[in-house]
Amino acid sequence: MAKRDSSDNALYRLVFMALLAALVYVGTLVRIPLGSSKVHLANAVCVFAGYILAPVDAGISAGLGSFLYDVTLGGYGLLDAFVTFISKFAMAFVAGILLKLCRRHVTESEELRGEHTPLLFVISAIAALTYTALYMLKSFLWVALGVVNAGSSKSVAAALEGNTLLKGALVYMIGKLPASLINAAVSAFLAPFLYWSVRPSLVKQGVIARLNPPKDKK
Numbered sequence: 001m002a003k004r005d006s007s008d009n010a011l012y013r014l015v016f017m018a019l020l021a022a023l024v025y026v027g028t029l030v031r032i033p034l035g036s037s038k039v040h041l042a043n044a045v046c047v048f049a050g051y052i053l054a055p056v057d058a059g060i061s062a063g064l065g066s067f068l069y070d071v072t073l074g075g076y077g078l079l080d081a082f083v084t085f086i087s088k089f090a091m092a093f094v095a096g097i098l099l100k101l102c103r104r105h106v107t108e109s110e111e112l113r114g115e116h117t118p119l120l121f122v123i124s125a126i127a128a129l130t131y132t133a134l135y136m137l138k139s140f141l142w143v144a145l146g147v148v149n150a151g152s153s154k155s156v157a158a159a160l161e162g163n164t165l166l167k168g169a170l171v172y173m174i175g176k177l178p179a180s181l182i183n184a185a186v187s188a189f190l191a192p193f194l195y196w197s198v199r200p201s202l203v204k205q206g207v208i209a210r211l212n213p214p215k216d217k218k
Helices: 002-029 041-050 055-072 077-102 108-110 117-144 153-158 163-202 205-211
Strands: 030-033 037-040
Touching: 002 037, 002 041, 002 055, 002 205, 041 055, 041 077, 041 117, 041 205, 055 077, 055 153, 077 117, 117 163, 163 205
Parallel strands: none
Antiparallel strands: 030 037
16 A cells, blocks of 8 residues: 555656646746846746755756747757756756755744745745856856857857957856846745745645655655
8 A cells, every 4th residue: 555655646746747847838938028038937936846846856847847948939959958957957956955954944833834934035046046057157158169159149249359259158148147137036036925825725635745755764
């Protein structure tokens, strides 16, 4: 019976992971253009996944949803999509790990009363900025390594006149920074509210317990 329960929980977890991956995909569709980038809701869902699922499961859901968007509607190549998978995985994983550490110092009743809510905003911000840092690194390297055509950006092309490719890469990266920081702020603000809006129902229906079952003691 224990093995069957474990198998049922594993299937339940996979289904929920797929659901969150789909929400990340849809969240990427809800976007507002800003300069050469865009502001969207996907990052908030990625952080939210870290609050609901185990860290690795959350990372896979966040990364997979973003990867699928990149290779279908995003118009990106497999290399870009793979890097997106890694960076989104890192964001959700960091959120999950930090919340797990936080729970070592917060009782279940305190959590249900929302006494650690301020920490959720801190965790969300750290997780979101983790993604921002990785995205900035990718933006810099893509120009520096020639993956992105520097001439396709007027600001980069201007920076390259009489200067080095690295300076052009830096200009390109800085151009991406405003939208990325706004995305980080949006996700850091929305994720805790999203979590607390659905957590009572998930706890009442036993979803949280099934997604994060206690480990058997040997």
